[in-house]
Amino acid sequence: MNWEIVLLIAAVVVFLVELLGILAAGHAIMHVRTSQGAVAWGISLVTFPWLALPLYAVFGRGKFKGYVSLRQVRDDKIRHVIEQSKMGATGKSLIVDNPAKSEVTLTRLAELPITRFNKSRLLINGPETFRAIFEGIEAAREYVLVEFFIVKDDSLGRKLKSRLIQKAKEGVRVYFLYDEIGSHKLSEAYIREMREAGVITSAFHTTRGKTNKFQLNFRNHRKIVVIDGKTAFVGGHNVGDEYAKGHPRLGPWRDTHMAVEGPVVQAIQFCFFQDWYWATSGVPDLSWDLMPAKDGTEKTLMIASGPADDLDTCALMFTEAINSARERIWIASPYFVPDSQILGALKLAALRGVDVRILLPEKPDHRIVYLASFSYYQNTLPLGIQLYRYTAGFMHQKVFLVDAVCAAVGTANLDNRSFRLNFELTLLNYDPGFIRSVEEMLSADFARSRKVTMADYSRRNPIFRFAVRAARLLSPIL
Numbered sequence: 114m115n116w117e118i119v120l121l122i123a124a125v126v127v128f129l130v131e132l133l134g135i136l137a138a139g140h141a142i143m144h145v146r147t148s149q150g151a152v153a154w155g156i157s158l159v160t161f162p163w164l165a166l167p168l169y170a171v172f173g174r175g176k177f178k179g180y181v182s183l184r185q186v187r188d189d190k191i192r193h194v195i196e197q198s199k200m201g202a203t204g205k206s207l208i209v210d211n212p213a214k215s216e217v218t219l220t221r222l223a224e225l226p227i228t229r230f231n232k233s234r235l236l237i238n239g240p241e242t243f244r245a246i247f248e249g250i251e252a253a254r255e256y257v258l259v260e261f262f263i264v265k266d267d268s269l270g271r272k273l274k275s276r277l278i279q280k281a282k283e284g285v286r287v288y289f290l291y292d293e294i295g296s297h298k299l300s301e302a303y304i305r306e307m308r309e310a311g312v313i314t315s316a317f318h319t320t321r322g323k324t325n326k327f328q329l330n331f332r333n334h335r336k337i338v339v340i341d342g343k344t345a346f347v348g349g350h351n352v353g354d355e356y357a358k359g360h361p362r363l364g365p366w367r368d369t370h371m372a373v374e375g376p377v378v379q380a381i382q383f384c385f386f387q388d389w390y391w392a393t394s395g396v397p398d399l400s401w402d403l404m405p406a407k408d409g410t411e412k413t414l415m416i417a418s419g420p421a422d423d424l425d426t427c428a429l430m431f432t433e434a435i436n437s438a439r440e441r442i443w444i445a446s447p448y449f450v451p452d453s454q455i456l457g458a459l460k461l462a463a464l465r466g467v468d469v470r471i472l473l474p475e476k477p478d479h480r481i482v483y484l485a486s487f488s489y490y491q492n493t494l495p496l497g498i499q500l501y502r503y504t505a506g507f508m509h510q511k512v513f514l515v516d517a518v519c520a521a522v523g524t525a526n527l528d529n530r531s532f533r534l535n536f537e538l539t540l541l542n543y544d545p546g547f548i549r550s551v552e553e554m555l556s557a558d559f560a561r562s563r564k565v566t567m568a569d570y571s572r573r574n575p576i577f578r579f580a581v582r583a584a585r586l587l588s589p590i591l
Contacts, residue, residue: 134162137169153586207376207403209412215437215518216414219541222429223416230405231375231413233542235522235550239357242350242370243269249340249372250276256286256399258339258385262295262332262524263351266303270352274307281311288397289314290389292333295351315392331420334524334535336370337385342400344374345381347540348522349510356509363476365506367558369445371522371540373413375406380415384538387417411544418525419536427525428532430539432458434515441468443514443555446527447507449473449486449500450585455527456492463496471527472558474509475502482528484577484584490570501562508558511539512551519543520551 141154157165209227212220220226236242250257257280264270281287289307291299293316308314317333338346348370350356359365373381382399389397418426435442435458442462449471451459463469471493477483493500513521523539525531542548570578 130162130166133166134158137162137166141169207405216543218433219414219416219430222424222426222433223414225380225415227412227414227543228376228380228403229412230409231373231377231411231542232406232409233374233411233413233540233544233547234372235547235554236346236348236370236372237554238368239269239350239366242346242348242368243272243357245370245372246338246346247272247276249338249344249346250280253280253285253340255341256288256397257341258288258290258337258382258389258397258399260290260333260335260337260385260388261352262292262334262336263353264291264296264299264303265351265353266298266300267354269354269357270299270303273352274303277312278307278310281307286398287312288385288389290317290333290385290392291315292317292319294319294332295334313397315389317388318392330534332530332535333388334531335384335388335417335538336524337381337538339378339382339385342382342402343378343404344372345378346370346372347381347524347538349524360478360507363474363478363507367503367506367508367510369510369512369522369554371542373540375409375411375413376403377413377415377540379403380417381538381540384415384417388536411542411547413543414541416523416539416541417537418539420534421536425533427535427537427539428452428454430525431455431513431527431532434513434519434521435459435462437518438462438467438469438515439465440516441470441514442516443468443470443472443552444527445472445508445510445512445555445558447474447478447509447511448482448526448528448530449489450482450528451489452529452532455532456489459493459498460496463493463498469498470501470559471498472501472503472508472555472562474507475504475563476507478507478509481584481587484581485587487570487573487581488585490565490567494565494567500565501559502565503558503562505561512555514548514551514555517545517548520548522551 138155138158141158142151154169158169207228207230209229212227216227236245257277259277277287277289289312304314319331319333336348336350349368350370355366356368379401386397386399389395416426416430418430432454435455459469473486490500511523511525519541521539521541523537525537525539531537
């Protein structure tokens with residue numbers, strides 16, 4: 114009799130799990146943001162519900178719930194900032210009122226205007242980047258905003274901490290925001306020491322809210338430092354010794370940041386404001402006065418993107434940049450896992466005769482993503498798309514160059530995670546001088562790289578090629 118009860122309970126449990134799998138598959142079909150992802154989840158949930166259900170609970174969602182409720186807060190604040198920006202202290206309009214056709218789409222995507230009278234400086238590699246950031250922090254008089262995906266309690270991390278603590282002791286308002294998943298190794302002692310010294314500190318709280326409790330799929334991948342609302346730093350560097358000194362296995366760390374002054378800093382500052390408000394429900398005391406940079410002549414646009422957006426902002430930014438290219442589109446990214454939309458745009462650009470180059474690392478820091486990139490060789494190389502593998506260390510920069518029209522530096526990779534799952538930030542600069550500096554930088558990087566051929570894939574053993582195809586199946590969450 115007892116065995117009959119056990120079997121009955123087991124049958125009920127199996128039925129319920131199968132039912133939940135079917136219901137979850139229906140949810141995936143209705144809500145997953147890409148058709149590939151919906152198909153993959155739907156089949157897995159129906160076929161292997163015992164394994165797929167917990168994975169779907171953690172990785173399945175494509176929308177970040179709750180953050181979207183900040184839209185009204187953002188709209189009110191941005192409306193105020195835009196009204197201020199229309200007439201700067203010098204009496205000059207700071208907004209580009211009649212953007213070129215190639216710029217209109219991106220301004221609508223960003224929901225922000227292109228601003229004028231900015232001044233930018235390209236920061237190549239860790240020593241130059243953190244020297245500039247630390248000098249900026251030391252010069253702060255009112256406040257410092259710091260936001261990073263990864264912060265480590267190592268030599269570089271402690272240098273940052275000591276400077277933030279010193280500024281807090283001087284009476285400067287210091288706000289420190291970190292992604293708790295990216296910074297999962299950051300010690301409690303590190304945070305506690307800053308808080309006790311007066312640094313206002315918070316994790317991003319990716320899992321905040323009932324509907325986000327089990328979600329580990331979203332990341333705040335932004336890297337932002339703002340000084341007094343006048344200077345900002347944005348780019349690919351996180352806070353860890355490898356970014357400044359190189360990695361023991363991967364070698365020298367090749368990365369790019371940029372420093373910017375002028376009205377675009379207010380847009381970057383608001384990006385931090387929005388993240389801080391989500392994390393703490395608090396409103397930091399910041400200055401919203403827009404001022405042109407001294408000797409600033411550059412037009413700059415900031416595009417913030419993330420899983421709370423109504424559109425796939427980051428993916429559309431890349432698509433528009435590729436589609437608008439007439440002579441060249443050069444992209445540097447440590448990860449190459451494009452979706453069908455991006456891949457199609459790259460193919461069409463190559464067919465138009467555009468010089469399409471994609472710079473990737475030779476050595477992997479994430480094995481599965483590295484393997485998945487090989488699966489795109491057959492889709493790209495025969496069409497004339499040129500892939501390069503950087504051989505002088507690990508290449509981590511996120512940069513693209515469109516003709517002689519635009520150069521972009523930011524945090525977004527050429528993969529689905531950046532397209533749809535991460536909070537990212539990209540600065541697009543339309544200044545000829547800045548564009549030339551990015552061109553020179555990337556040309557030097559290509560010179561330190563080897564050009565990929567189909568033999569790099571075809572000569573590999575069958576086990577490697579099978580691993581490549583298997584890795585590509587995971588592309589919706591890579």
